[in-house]
Amino acid sequence: MSQPESIERKxxxxxxxxxxxxxxGLLSALLLAVVGIGLVQIGMRNLADTSLPWADPAMRAAVLWIAMLAGVLAAGSAQHIRIDALLSHLPAAIRPWIDRVVLLATALICVALAVASIDIVRLEFEIGDxxxxxxxxxxxxxIIPVGFGLMAFRFVYRALLPAVPQTAPGAEESR
Structure with missing residues (x-):
């Protein structure tokens, strides 16, 4: 009989x-916009020795939005980076509870980051650049406080979902 390798909560x-x-869809549209603007920039620089003055900062902004939205998506679909070396050594009976604690702790960190980033956004609003x-x-x-807030929500939501044990790859083949 095989033991669950990980806990999935989606x-x-x-x-x-x-x-x-x-x-x-939103991530794809942003990525296509970055690639499209980048190609236009390359073409304009090579063919006309000019460029769009707003293009490079706009692409940097889009990359920030892509990163935050991808983080929200990863948090919601359990594809985020996680260090679970200890989890695999714990008894299977307590793994779902430890997983819940880790998800809630991660949500708490995301809330702290969201709150801290609200101050930065407020300061930038006052400066007006x-x-x-x-x-x-x-x-x-x-997008930073919104993204971290959504990630926190996703982690709490997943912590409240029932655990679905996942078996090791190839476990069915050995039966």
Whole structure:
């Protein structure tokens, strides 16, 4: 009899599926925009020895948004980076409870980061600098508290879901 290797807690259902599709669509659109703007920049620099002055800062802003949205998506689908070397050495009976504690601790850290980043966004709002074109810097940075807040929500939600034991790859083959 094989023992579970890991604990999986993923939201399912129609709403979860719709949410993942929206998230993947938004990430894909941002990534295509970055690639498209980058190609236009390369073409303009090579062919006309000019460029769009707002393009490089806009691409940097888009990369920040891509990173935060990808983090939210990874947190919701249990594909985030996690260090669980200790978890595999614990008795199978307590693994789901330890996993819940870790998820809740991770959510607490995300809340702390969201709260801290709200101060940064507020400060940027008061300063009023532009990130690129007519886009204020605070609008670019607003994804940070929103992203960490959504990650915290996702971790708490997953901590409350029932655990689904996952068997080791190839465990069915050995039967």
């Amino acid at each position: 939201p399912s259902g129609r709403i979860g599926h719709l949410l993942r599709r929206v998230e993947y 532009l990130a690129f074109a007519t886009v204020p810097r605070w609008a670019v940075l607003a």
